[in-house]
Amino acid sequence: MPLPKAELHLHIEGTLEPELAFELAARNGVPLPYATVGDLRAAYDFKDLQSFLDLYYELTAVLRTERDFEDLADAYLARAAAQGVRHAEIFFDPQAHTRRGVALGTVVEGLWRALGRGEDSHGVSTRLIMCFLRDESAESALETLRAAEPYLDRIAGVGLDSAEAGHPPAKFREVYEAAAALGLRRVAHAGEEGPPEYIRQALDVLGVERVDHGLRCLEDPELVARLARERIPLTLCPLSNVRLRAVDTLADHPLPALLDAGLLCTVNSDDPAYFGGYVGDTFDAVRDTLGLTEDRLRELARNSFLAAFLDHDEERRARYLAEVEAYVFP
Numbered sequence: 171m172p173l174p175k176a177e178l179h180l181h182i183e184g185t186l187e188p189e190l191a192f193e194l195a196a197r198n199g200v201p202l203p204y205a206t207v208g209d210l211r212a213a214y215d216f217k218d219l220q221s222f223l224d225l226y227y228e229l230t231a232v233l234r235t236e237r238d239f240e241d242l243a244d245a246y247l248a249r250a251a252a253q254g255v256r257h258a259e260i261f262f263d264p265q266a267h268t269r270r271g272v273a274l275g276t277v278v279e280g281l282w283r284a285l286g287r288g289e290d291s292h293g294v295s296t297r298l299i300m301c302f303l304r305d306e307s308a309e310s311a312l313e314t315l316r317a318a319e320p321y322l323d324r325i326a327g328v329g330l331d332s333a334e335a336g337h338p339p340a341k342f343r344e345v346y347e348a349a350a351a352l353g354l355r356r357v358a359h360a361g362e363e364g365p366p367e368y369i370r371q372a373l374d375v376l377g378v379e380r381v382d383h384g385l386r387c388l389e390d391p392e393l394v395a396r397l398a399r400e401r402i403p404l405t406l407c408p409l410s411n412v413r414l415r416a417v418d419t420l421a422d423h424p425l426p427a428l429l430d431a432g433l434l435c436t437v438n439s440d441d442p443a444y445f446g447g448y449v450g451d452t453f454d455a456v457r458d459t460l461g462l463t464e465d466r467l468r469e470l471a472r473n474s475f476l477a478a479f480l481d482h483d484e485e486r487r488a489r490y491l492a493e494v495e496a497y498v499f500p
């Protein structure tokens with residue numbers, strides 16, 4: 171039995187496995203510029219965040235109907251459950267779909283059909299987080315938030331993702347204020363490729379409760395001390411950092427240093443179909459390569475539930491935390 175954990179940094183579009191991409195392309199009559207699954211996999215050789223995003227957005231073309239989004243989420247839940255995920259807070263990118271003519275309602279309803287039965291079918295509780303694309307305009311983000319109002323009973327929070335450099339969090343002050351006024355939780359990618367200043371802006375201008383990635387905080391000792399003092403969770407994604415070349419190798423990943431600095435670190439898969447592993451694989455990789463002890467692994471699992479947006483159901487959080495404490499490593 172795998173260690174129970176929550177996954178807090180997972181882009182549902184990033185769970186599109188090549189096999190499912192081909193299946194959906196055939197079902198929807200969407201041409202793909204790859205002859206075989208093998209050819210597509212061969213394209214998964216990224217030099218940075220942008221080179222990955224180009225392929226990630228290209229492949230969204232196969233997602234067209236509610237059923238496509240349902241199948242995508244269902245496949246993720248099955249894989250996540252098998253790796254010990256008990257709770258998942260799932261990002262989606264509305265603008266990646268609306269800008270190519272797929273309605274927001276199609277995306278949300280489709281995902282919800284799978285997530286709504288996630289507990290019954292897979293034993294995984296879920297929350298949905300809608301991300302704004304930071305390389306689109308602030309106006310487009312605001313329009314997206316307005317368009318989402320009919321679906322807010324299904325959306326727990328907002329996030330910020332896509333190409334980071336040159337798109338500081340402060341660009342999205344207004345939409346985050348509007349999201350807060352609607353009672354939405356707030357997170358943002360910051361410090362993946364962008365500087366520590368972007369992490370500060372995410373905290374101080376956007377009011378985020380968790381920082382997605384946050385890796386580059388290490389360049390700013392004062393910021394590290396603040397993150398530790400304020401118990402601000404970081405949703406780290408070590409396999410992603412290797413594949414997008416934020417670190418040279420997994421052995422160079424600063425996860426141990428961040429834990430030693432007293433930060434509330436969590437470990438997540440980001441875009442598992444592209445980066446070589448789901449969250450259980452990620453735990454295994456950091457254990458094997460970074461030499462994390464059982465105590466450290468248990469701490470990461472505990473942190474994942476502490477950092478989860480489960481305030482509406484503290485009983486559930488307590489149950490999950492008890493599972494972590496009772497877990498016996500094989």
Ligand SMILES: Nc1ncnc2[nH]cnc12
Nearest residue numbers: 181331332333359440441
């Ligand atoms: N790692 C990542 N960083 C920014 N935007 C993303 N969208 C999907 N994965 C992402």
Ligand SMILES: [Zn+2]
Nearest residue numbers: 181331359440
């Ligand atoms: Zn991400």
